[in-house]
Amino acid sequence: MALSNTEQVAAAKANLDAFSELSGKVFEGVEKLVALNLQVVRSTLAEAQEKLTKAPGATDPQQWFVLQAGFTGPFTEKSLSYGRQVFDIASATQAELTQLAQAHYERYNGRVQTLVEEAAKNGPAGSEVAITAWKSVIAATTTLCESLQKTAQQAVQVAESNFDAITATASKAVRSNPEPAPVAEGAKR
Template sequence: MSTVTPQQLIAAQQSSLETLFGFANQAFAGFEKLVALNLQVGKANLAESQQILAKAVAVKDPSELIALSASLSQPAAEKVAAYGRQVHEIVSGVQAELSSAATSQFQQAQKDAQGFIESLAKNAPAGSEGAVAAWNSAFSAANATYESASKAAKQFVATVSAGA
């Protein structure tokens, strides 16, 4: 019967660590984008506030101040909406990258598990066909469950994104 070698365990651990750090790097890249966006928005708001304050100080009568206030509400609402869209794009992009990476990692794990089961079946002692068949059945059921959950999750994300 075939057994797992220390080299195979080391390779599996290295692969898992690479995957973990890949996910962490993708998350940090998204965080960096959010920080950059917030810095950009903060700088723009500071400059705009300075201009608005200069205009407000230069106002000579209350009607000008009311007109200035009214002229600011529409652009402010548009800026908030644009900011929300940009945040959504960044978060959606990171989510899509992580989802894609997780899917490919899972598919590789499926292939590895299938290879292990096939190796087990080839090297199994006589009379163990029932156990091997049970492993195959459990593996197939797990794959079907994953596929069903994955489709439902993708459908849910698409529905939520369409509503946003």
């Protein structure tokens, strides 16, 4: 069964549109990550500059240790927040790509089923066995794709719950030890 030039052009255009759609979603995710990274760098530099302007005012070791603690405590919380935002961006991008892939698969599957139905109508006598086999293959492929999609969604949910648990534990640990103990006056050298 040969395809006409019009059908080939339409198929090529559909493939190009699908590629453009998918790459557009990937670039949107990358843009979000770049914007997040720029925001983090900007705020980190501003905070570092603020802390460094206070450094010359630290006249004794206790003030110096308190100043250093000001660098590490918020850094841990911000790192956890950053990781969460990166995970959210990645999850959202993955969900959009999955949705696009599913839509394209359903369209393609519909075209294949139409092709098989047309072959069944126009096929020679005795081709019923082959048509039934094709329908069985299509059904098995659809079931496999649905199963893979469900498995991928479950893996993302498990990863997200694990990330939430790790973030909660780390955040709780940071909150329980916000600053180092002050240095005793007799401990100065």
